[in-house]
Amino acid sequence: MKRIRMLMVGLALVAAVAGFAAASAIKYGEPDNGRHPYVGLMVAQDANGKPLWRCSGTLISPTVFLTAGHCTEQPAAHVEIWFDDDVDAGYPLNGYPYTGQASGTPYTHPQYDPAAFYLHDLGVVVLDSPVVMSEYGLLPTLNQLDALARVRRNTGVTFTAVGYGLQRAFPGPVPETAMRVRMVAYPELVQINGGIAGTESLVLSNNANTGGTCFGDSGGPNFLGNTRVIAGVTSFGLNGTCSGTGGVYRVDRADDLAWLATFLSN
Numbered sequence: 001m002k003r004i005r006m007l008m009v010g011l012a013l014v015a016a017v018a019g020f021a022a023a024s025a026i027k028y029g030e031p032d033n034g035r036h037p038y039v040g041l042m043v044a045q046d047a048n049g050k051p052l053w054r055c056s057g058t059l060i061s062p063t064v065f066l067t068a069g070h071c072t073e074q075p076a077a078h079v080e081i082w083f084d085d086d087v088d089a090g091y092p093l094n095g096y097p098y099t100g101q102a103s104g105t106p107y108t109h110p111q112y113d114p115a116a117f118y119l120h121d122l123g124v125v126v127l128d129s130p131v132v133m134s135e136y137g138l139l140p141t142l143n144q145l146d147a148l149a150r151v152r153r154n155t156g157v158t159f160t161a162v163g164y165g166l167q168r169a170f171p172g173p174v175p176e177t178a179m180r181v182r183m184v185a186y187p188e189l190v191q192i193n194g195g196i197a198g199t200e201s202l203v204l205s206n207n208a209n210t211g212g213t214c215f216g217d218s219g220g221p222n223f224l225g226n227t228r229v230i231a232g233v234t235s236f237g238l239n240g241t242c243s244g245t246g247g248v249y250r251v252d253r254a255d256d257l258a259w260l261a262t263f264l265s266n
Contacts, residue, residue, distance in 0.1 A: 028211040029183035032085060032162060038136050039182060039221060040083045041164040042067060042125065043097040044076035044106065051097045052076060056163035056220030058137035058230060062130035064263050065104065066137065067219030068233045068249065072106035072123030073114060079106050079125045087164065087180040096180070102131050109259060119200055121235045121249040122256055123219065124263055137221055138228045139260060140252040145202070145224075145231055149193045157189035159204060159231060159248075161213050163220030166242065185211025187222070190245050202232055202248040214242035222248045 032039070038059040044052045052075065057067030065081060072079070080100035087096055094101075104127040111120040148157050162184050187210045191203035204222065206212025213220070217234045224231045236247035251257070 028208050029161075029185035030211075032182040032184045034085055035184065036162045036182065036221075037083060038133055039162045040065065040081045040102070041087050041180065041182070042071065042079050042081045042219070043100070044071060045078045045080065045098075046075045047077040049078070049098070054097065054164070054216055055218045056165065056216065056234070057081070057125070058162075058221040058233075059131060059133065060137045060139060060230070060260075061264055062132055062136075063104075063127045064260075065102075065125040065127060066221070066230065066233065066251070066260070067123050067125065068235055069108045069112040069121040069123040070114070070117045070235075071219040072108045072125065073112065073117075076106045079104050081125065081127075083131070085182050091180075103128050107263070109256070111255065118236050118247065118249065120255075122233065122251060122259070124260065126263060135228065137223075137230050139257065140224070140229050140231060142252060142254060142257060144229075144252045145192065145250055146252075148189060151189075158186050158210075158225060159189070159202075160223040160226055161185045161187055161204070161211065161217070161220065161234065161246075162223070163213060163217030163234060165217030165220070165234075166214040185213070187212050187246065196238075196247070200250055200253065201235065202250060203245045204248055206237075206242060206244055206246045212242065213237070213246045 043054045055071035057065045060066050081102040082100045104125040107124050109120040109122040187204035191197040197203045213234045220234045221230045222232050232248035232250040235249040
């Protein structure tokens, strides 16, 4: 659990990364099986190389990895990233959580405030060396998601959520299911431009029918439908069991697109 503010829980996985504590697999999801190779598992490290927490994210260019702001905030000073479908299967020879397939420097949205992280919950990692793939995640156009608010009762509006987060976070003697495997689910739009979502977020379903996100999925993409367009990054939940709904920080607003353009133009 990253932090609680106004009943919102950031979905980075903080607990004992260095001790290989639980994380991985979107709730009620299915293995990605190579469908989204540009989605990776990141581990933030402090200035001394100590692992802090892990999140998910998306390559949007050979050198820019998009994630959540609460995944890149201080004391994060360095990030290691893995793009394997199953990071668990390669451990410990794959270097987890100290040496990934890519590494880089984290940056957080200039308006990000830890006390209200969900208002500007956007971060990037600028990679030390390019990671060349045949395709990458795509950014939306300016205010593209506003059109979804006009869909009657949001019927039929679905997303593709991808990440390496917990599949279960239930209280009890076996509280978590964790594998560090890239998983995919297909949540539906619950709320946009109002309510808890405000104008900067989306609220998506999180149940056994559609699947959803949980701790460790923070920063992972929520693609619009079955496209590569990133509607937003997984940001928050409303409880400690990741049930009911999940919050997604939109990346189609002017301040977000302008800030991201400064990295993509280099």
